[in-house]
Structures are given as C-alpha cells and as structure tokens.
Amino acid sequence: MPDLTALTERYRRATGTEPDGLWFAPGRVNLIGEHTDYNDGFVLPFALDRKAVIAAGRRDDSALVMVSLELDDEVTMDLADLAPGSGGWAAYLAGVVWALRQAGHQVGGTTIVMSSDVPLGAGLSSSAAIECAAVAALTDLYSLDIPKMDRAKLARVAENAYVGAPTGLLDQAASTLCEADAGLFLDCRTLEAQQVPLPMAEQGFEILVLDTKTPHSHVDGEYGARRASCEEAAAVLGVPALRDVTDLDDALGQLADETHRKRVRHVVTENQRVLEAFELAKAGNLAALAPLLDASHVSMRDDYEITVPTVDLAVETARSAGALGARMTGGGFGGCIIALTRAGEADRIGQEVAAAFAAAGYGAPEWFSATPAPGAGRLDPTGA
Numbered sequence: 369m370p371d372l373t374a375l376t377e378r379y380r381r382a383t384g385t386e387p388d389g390l391w392f393a394p395g396r397v398n399l400i401g402e403h404t405d406y407n408d409g410f411v412l413p414f415a416l417d418r419k420a421v422i423a424a425g426r427r428d429d430s431a432l433v434m435v436s437l438e439l440d441d442e443v444t445m446d447l448a449d450l451a452p453g454s455g456g457w458a459a460y461l462a463g464v465v466w467a468l469r470q471a472g473h474q475v476g477g478t479t480i481v482m483s484s485d486v487p488l489g490a491g492l493s494s495s496a497a498i499e500c501a502a503v504a505a506l507t508d509l510y511s512l513d514i515p516k517m518d519r520a521k522l523a524r525v526a527e528n529a530y531v532g533a534p535t536g537l538l539d540q541a542a543s544t545l546c547e548a549d550a551g552l553f554l555d556c557r558t559l560e561a562q563q564v565p566l567p568m569a570e571q572g573f574e575i576l577v578l579d580t581k582t583p584h585s586h587v588d589g590e591y592g593a594r595r596a597s598c599e600e601a602a603a604v605l606g607v608p609a610l611r612d613v614t615d616l617d618d619a620l621g622q623l624a625d626e627t628h629r630k631r632v633r634h635v636v637t638e639n640q641r642v643l644e645a646f647e648l649a650k651a652g653n654l655a656a657l658a659p660l661l662d663a664s665h666v667s668m669r670d671d672y673e674i675t676v677p678t679v680d681l682a683v684e685t686a687r688s689a690g691a692l693g694a695r696m697t698g699g700g701f702g703g704c705i706i707a708l709t710r711a712g713e714a715d716r717i718g719q720e721v722a723a724a725f726a727a728a729g730y731g732a733p734e735w736f737s738a739t740p741a742p743g744a745g746r747l748d749p750t751g752a
C-alpha cells in the first residue's frame with residue numbers, strides 16, 4: 369500500500385486544503401487469456417493487492433493539477449488544453465479527464481496527487497491502475513453516474529486515444545470490476561462479466577508472481593504489430609475478429625502467410641483455454657488449471673512470439689522447481705510470469721528462479737505471492 373500520510377501531506381502542500389477523498393485501483397495478473405481481448409475473445413484476470421492511490425479534490429478554477437509522489441513532479445494543465453499526446457507521465461491522469469469530458473461528463477478543475485506500488489512496466493497493469501483510480505475519483509467528485517463497465521471503457525479510451533497505446537479492455541476491466549478471492553471471466557465482445565471464485569489458499573495452492581525485471585512497453589511497435597497481424601488474418605478469413613474462427617484447421621488451410629497462421633493458432637487455442645479454465649474454476653478444480661497455464665506459455669512462446677529469454681527461463685525453472693504450471697502474464701516482451709504452486713512453495717520457487725537468473729548472468733528478479741483482491745473504489749483515510 370502506498371504511503372497515505374505522505375500522499376495526503378503532498379496534497380495539502382499543493383493546495384493548502386484537505387483532499388475530498390482517497391481512491392484506489394489495483395494492478396492485475398491475467399490468469400489466462402493473453403492477446404485475446406482485442407480479438408473479441410475471452411480473458412480471466414484477477415486483481416492484485418498492489419494499487420495506485422489518488423488523493424483528489426475539486427478546484428474553483430479550470431486547472432488540472434497532477435502530482436506524482438514517486439517522481440516528485442507536478443504538472444498543471446488547463447482543462448481546455450487537454451489534447452491526446454500531452455502531459456508526459458501525467459497523460460494517464462489527463463487522459464481520463466479528457467475521456468470523461470469527451471463523453472459529455474461535466475468534470476471541472478481538479479487536483480490529483482497519486483502514488484502507486486504496482487511495479488512499472490512489469491505487465492501488471494500499472495497504467496490501468498492509475499487510469500481506473502482516476503475514474504473512480506472523478507466519478508465520485510463530480511457525482512457522475514457511470515456503470516462499472518463503462519468506467520473501464522472510459523479508462524481504456526484514455527489509454528488508447530490519449531496515451532496512444534493500442535491495448536484491449538483486459539487491464540481496465542480487471543482493475544475496475546474484480547472482486548476479492550475471485551477471477552473475472554470477461555467476454556470481450558459481449559462484455560458479459562462473471563466472477564469466479566479462486567479459493568487458492570483453501571485448496572492448498574499459491575500463485576507466485578515473479579517479475580523478471582525485463583521492462584516492456586505497449587506504446588512501442590511489437591504489441592501493435594501483433595494486433596495488426598490478427599486484423600489482417602481476420603480479413604483474409606472473412607470474419608469480424610479471430611474470436612469467430614470456429615474451425616482452426618480450416619482457417620489454417622486458408623492462410624498462406626506463416627506469421628498469420630501462427631498468430632491465429634495462438635488466439636484460437638488461447639480462447640479455448642480460457643473457456644476451459646473458466647469451467648474448471650467454476651467446478652472448483654483449481655489444480656486442473658496447471659496444464660492450461662503451461663500450454664498457454666508454449667503458445668505465446670512459439671506461435672505468438674512474445675516471450676523473451678528471461679521470461680522463458682523463469683517459466684522453465686519454476687516448472688522444474690516444482691510449480692504445477694507456469695506462464696508469462698501480460699502483454700509480453702518481458703515483465704512477469706505467474707506460477708501455480710502448492711501452498712508454502714512459492715517463495716522457494718522464486719528463490720530457485722533467482723539462482724537460475726544469477727547463473728545465467730541476468731539481473732535479480734523480484735517476486736511475491738498473490739491473493740485475488742478487490743477492484744477500484746474509495747479508500748477510507750485509515751487505508752482500510
């Protein structure tokens with residue numbers, strides 16, 4: 369949890385007044401369903417107990433004052449000057465104000481001080497956490513009546529149209545809609561969302577989240593290139609999105625381009641894995657998720673080609689050290705892996721990965737054991 373006292377003090381320093389409140393939104397891990405969201409497919413994330421927290425209050429003028437506690441930086445913009453691409457680090461906050469105003473919501477001058485303990489660029493949705501915390505704050509501050517799924521969609525508009533990262537809805541939906549001790553099954557076409565209990569501890573399991581510390585970004589080209597390949601392949605196949613491919617062999621037979629064939633194979637099989645994982649989780653059979661995690665990783669490595677050597681070594685080592693299943697999580701090209709382990713084994717497995725990294729000459733990874741946590745909301749000042 370970020371330091372709430374420091375956050376509130378920084379707000380006082382910026383405005384000379386108390387904040388109107390504190391709001392938070394969490395980072396997430398995706399249990400399964402990678403690069404399926406923008407193909408109108410299925411995802412199954414859960415929220416982390418790592419969050420962005422915002423102290424915010426309304427202003428009498430038309431200024432948007434944004435402060436980052438970690439960066440010790442303050443950016444002030446006039447509401448009239450908000451425009452995609454502006455704001456630097458503050459674009460995640462400015463983008464939300466812009467998206468709300470574009471959608472016709474009355475948002476006036478606001479001071480926002482933020483702090484986050486979601487690791488940056490690790491594939492744990494640090495940016496969605498900031499965006500979704502800002503949406504939570506602004507909807508309360510300006511008494512906006514916006515259903516949760518629409519809040520997630522507005523946060524995504526900030527990410528896509530303002531920050532300029534062509535991502536799907538996975539991160540913002542997870543950060544906004546997740547509930548404690550549950551995964552969120554989301555159909556990214558119909559936006560049907562269902563909570564599914566993930567009683568890891570009760571069933572004697574743990575989820576290890578290990579950050580390889582290989583940074584990644586969604587604003588660079590690889591993410592967009594994967595997305596473009598999927599759209600091209602869908603066009604060749606004559607379907608609105610790869611979600612609509614029902615016969616994989618038939619589809620592969622129609623695609624001449626080997627890259628298209630690989631991308632389609634990943635998306636179609638990954639969607640099937642999410643549906644299977646959802647059924648297994650609903651049936652309370654968490655152990656059976658393990659082979660799906662392994663298969664998802666192989667598919668991301670060989671067909672979607674979004675893993676990197678540190679990530680592959682982390683997954684292989686976790687598996688050989690006793691993890692039941694493991695996969696990269698998030699957009700790829702670095703970031704985190706998750707591993708399903710028996711209770712009490714996550715830390716030892718993390719240490720074995722750290723030893724393998726040291727032996728390979730890689731930097732030290734960081735890890736923690738994750739418990740599914742609640743999505744965005746208001747914090748009471750004690751942080752409860």
Ligand code: GLA
Pocket residue numbers: 398401402403404405406535536537538539586698699700
């Ligand atoms: C990033 C994006 C998501 C999703 C994942 C891959 O996290 O923000 O929309 O595409 O990558 O599953």
